[in-house]
Amino acid sequence: MRRDSAAQSALLRLRHLIASEFAPGDRLPPEKELAETLEVSRTTVREALVVLAAEDIVTRQWGAGTFVSAPSKVASLNMSTVESYRDRVGAGGRVVTLLEASCDLVPPPAPAAAALQLEAGAKAWHVRRLFAVDGAPSALMSEIVPAQLFGRPIDPNPMLRIDTSLYELLNRHSPGAAMHASTELEAVCVHGDDARALDLADGAPVLRATQTTFARRGEPVAHGVSLQRTDLVRMRITR
Structure with a gap:
């Protein structure tokens, strides 16, 4: 699988995981655990989290972790x-x-x-x-x-x-x-x-x-x- 296709696949699976298993305010597992769950590298997980943070789906707090954001009105x-x-x-x-x-x-x-x-x-x-x-x-x-x-x-x-x-x-x-x-x-x-x-x-x-x-x-x-x-x-x- 091409690198960009693998990254897009991981991003889609991470979206689904967050939507189906986590609620707003929940803390996501560490990158290493997410990488093992999705069967991808930590780098791929980190890239996916950057995209989701830019979309306000998650909020990253350095030193505290990554949390599921509350749904936006827009x-x-x-x-x-x-x-x-x-x-x-x-x-x-x-x-x-x-x-x-x-x-x-x-x-x-x-x-x-x-x-x-x-x-x-x-x-x-x-x-x-x-x-x-x-x-x-x-x-x-x-x-x-x-x-x-x-x-x-x-x-x-x-x-x-x-x-x-x-x-x-x-x-x-x-x-x-x-x-x-x-x-x-x-x-x-x-x-x-x-x-x-x-x-x-x-x-x-x-x-x-x-x-x-x-x-x-x-x-x-x-x-x-x-x-x-x-x-x-x-x-x-x-x-």
């Missing part, structure tokens, strides 16, 4: 890896659901067509999804995916279910199709139908993320814009 959206919104927010113990989803074959907006290097007149799939965190509308996502990807038609309909993310869809179609993403963030005001979908007042502030996803060799394979409520989900970039 969910954390960790941007350090290429993962789905469902997995990023759900990793913190929140319940992520899909409230609405639609899929249409349309002429793509000009910014998406340029980002995806599509020919004039080409159509693309427009997938629009509204996510909720703990029952409250939290993120409105609009994804543009080429109708043809690597010479084969792509079916985006699995994305209309919560169990299939954009990254999973792309990698099922062609292994390695979603290797990394470039995201631009800006604070904007939301209006009209978008505001109503997110259960916000007209003109309320949200975080807009414009993202292009790239394949292994740098080919652009998807372009999307998401509007996210910052009162429900706080974005976290760990470096």
Whole structure:
């Protein structure tokens, strides 16, 4: 197993261990004991604890140990890896659901067509999804995916279910199709139908993320814009 895959696996197992066997305020076992339980090195455990501390899942007190943090009122959206919104927010113990989803074959907006290097007149799939965190509308996502990807038609309909993310869809179609993403963030005001979908007042502030996803060799394979409520989900970039 590759080093990065082993580290991610250990991190996921440690998340599950904390969620299933410990309560807020509990002190975690020493790193050596956790390493033996997870069958990984102490270095891997230490790296995983650093990530969990950055996400406020645990609190590290030098000389006293590592303790399970009380649940935050605001969910954390960790941007350090290429993962789905469902997995990023759900990793913190929140319940992520899909409230609405639609899929249409349309002429793509000009910014998406340029980002995806599509020919004039080409159509693309427009997938629009509204996510909720703990029952409250939290993120409105609009994804543009080429109708043809690597010479084969792509079916985006699995994305209309919560169990299939954009990254999973792309990698099922062609292994390695979603290797990394470039995201631009800006604070904007939301209006009209978008505001109503997110259960916000007209003109309320949200975080807009414009993202292009790239394949292994740098080919652009998807372009999307998401509007996210910052009162429900706080974005976290760990470096």
